[in-house]
Amino acid sequence: MEILKELLSTNTFQGKVDWIGISSGPRSEIKAQDTVRIVTGGVEGDHHCRPTRKSKRQVTLIQAEHIPVVEAILGRGKIDPSLLRRNIVVSGINLAALKYQTFQIGTAVLEGSGNCPPCSRMEENLGPGGYASMLAHGGITAVVVSEGVVSLGDTVSALPLV
Numbered sequence: 073m074e075i076l077k078e079l080l081s082t083n084t085f086q087g088k089v090d091w092i093g094i095s096s097g098p099r100s101e102i103k104a105q106d107t108v109r110i111v112t113g114g115v116e117g118d119h120h121c122r123p124t125r126k127s128k129r130q131v132t133l134i135q136a137e138h139i140p141v142v143e144a145i146l147g148r149g150k151i152d153p154s155l156l157r158r159n160i161v162v163s164g165i166n167l168a169a170l171k172y173q174t175f176q177i178g179t180a181v182l183e184g185s186g187n188c189p190p191c192s193r194m195e196e197n198l199g200p201g202g203y204a205s206m207l208a209h210g211g212i213t214a215v216v217v218s219e220g221v222v223s224l225g226d227t228v229s230a231l232p233l234v
Contacts, residue, residue: 080173080233087165087228089177090136091153094118102154107223110180112216115159127215128185133170134211136163145205146198155197158188158211162228171212174231180220181231188213
């Protein structure tokens, strides 16, 4: 783990927030937002936000650069980010590296907690092969370390490892 920490300490890249979405209930439409508040337990207003429950999946993020890959695998045109059922789409930084780090997004601080594998909804939302196309392209999950506000265009950056 020490070698991994050392290698990740050189992660000085900065990304940005391209899209934000929340869902008011299970199987509800994901609605795009310009700004959200990240609170203990997740994204305020999202049905997955549970301040009293210790979940490793408080905030979900997906890499913007992976969306064209999923589109190509499926052989279809542009995919609306809401169909992917993630809270935040980011570009310009490798989310896989953030899975092992604490990072700032807007004024919130999150800690990567794992992969965000696709769910069976991908077959419904993307059509046949949707689930398989999202494998290894589903992004990451994160827990809230410090509450804050996230808006479109905000910076995403790894914080120094301690």
